[in-house]
Amino acid sequence: DIQMTQSPSSLTASVGDRITITCRASQTINTYLNWYQQKPGKAPKFLIYAVSTLQSGVPSRFSGSGSGTEFTLTISSLQPEDFGTYYCQQSYNVPFTFGQGTKLEI
Amino acid sequence: QVQLVQSGAEVKKPGASVKVSCKASEYTFTQYDINWVRQAPGQGLEWMGYMSPNSGTTRYAQKFQGRITFTRDTSTSTAYMELSSLRSEDTAVYYCTRGTRDRVSQYYFDYWGQGTLVTVSS
Numbered sequence: 001d002i003q004m005t006q007s008p009s010s011l012t013a014s015v016g017d018r019i020t021i022t023c024r025a026s027q028t029i030n031t032y033l034n035w036y037q038q039k040p041g042k043a044p045k046f047l048i049y050a051v052s053t054l055q056s057g058v059p060s061r062f063s064g065s066g067s068g069t070e071f072t073l074t075i076s077s078l079q080p081e082d083f084g085t086y087y088c089q090q091s092y093n094v095p096f097t098f099g100q101g102t103k104l105e106i
Numbered sequence: 107q108v109q110l111v112q113s114g115a116e117v118k119k120p121g122a123s124v125k126v127s128c129k130a131s132e133y134t135f136t137q138y139d140i141n142w143v144r145q146a147p148g149q150g151l152e153w154m155g156y157m158s159p160n161s162g163t164t165r166y167a168q169k170f171q172g173r174i175t176f177t178r179d180t181s182t183s184t185a186y187m188e189l190s191s192l193r194s195e196d197t198a199v200y201y202c203t204r205g206t207r208d209r210v211s212q213y214y215f216d217y218w219g220q221g222t223l224v225t226v227s228s
Contacts, residue, residue: 034214036151043201043218044143044151050212087151091213095167096141098151 002026002090006099013078013106021073021102023088028068032092035064035073038101039084047086048073080106108132110202110219117225123190126222128202135183136160139205141215142176142187144198152198156205157185192226199223 003026013019023033031051036044046055051071052064061076075082083106088099113127128140141156155166157176164176175188185202200222203215 032212036215038151043221044203044215045218046214046216049208049214050210053212055216089151089153089215094153094156094165096153096213098153101150 001095002029002092002097004088004090004097004099006086006088006102008102009100010103010105013104015078015080015106017078019075019078019104021086021088021104023066023071023073023099025069025071025090025092029090029092031067032090033064033066033071034089034091036087036089037082037084038087044087078106082106108204108217110204110217112200112202112219112222115223115225117227118192120193120226120228122192122226123188124192124224125186125188126200126202126224128185128187128219130183130185130204133204135178136180139207140176140178140185141203141205143201143203143215145201145221146195146198149198154187154200159185189224192224194226197224197226 005024007022033051035048038044048064063074085101085103087101109131111129116124118124136159139156139158142154144152157164159178173190177186202219204217206216207213
């Protein structure tokens with residue numbers, strides 16, 4: 001199975017900050033990397049697919065980059081509604097595995 | 107607006123089975139996979155497997171092989187996940203999510219159900 005490792009596990013930042021979350025895969029996954037945001041008590045929300053393509057309606061302050069085994073999610077100017085836990089997920093092969101999550105507090 | 111609506115919370119005893127439903131609306135049910143993902147209290151997301159509603163093809167995560175069954179009713183656009191031989195470690199919120207594959211084979215979970223809490227307790 002492909003292991004996905006996120007860092008940091010938690011992060012505290014302020015409104016307006018630029019933050020970056022890193023996701024590493026245990027083997028190459030080309031560009032089969034997706035990101036989700038989850039708020040407490042809610043289902044995950046789909047943000048980005050194929051490393052850097054934003055889902056419709058996702059604000060442009062979100063961006064993704066990377067390839068192979070190392071990927072990043074960047075939020076350019078944090079807004080209060082961006083709090084939550086962020087998960088990366090590989091869709092290169094089954095089982096589709098998620099990172100352990102990065103909890104973002106603002 | 108695409109929706110996945112799941113059945114309500116369940117409380118089960120160890121050794122029992124649970125069956126969770128996921129009713130899809132506002133899209134063609136047979137054209138997209140349904141994946142199941144669970145989340146234990148305070149933990150991350152764990153993929154359990156998927157079903158292709160058109161063919162009935164299933165793929166289960168090895169961890170759940172022998173204990174999990176995905177079925178569907180195409181007449182009502184409803185998918186089902188049944189987990190048997192429940193133990194306390196199966197206490198979790200179970201989500202159904204639509205799996206979409208695009209033209210270049212990128213695959214992602216674009217719509218999610220609201221989640222179903224399954225509690226396993228004696």
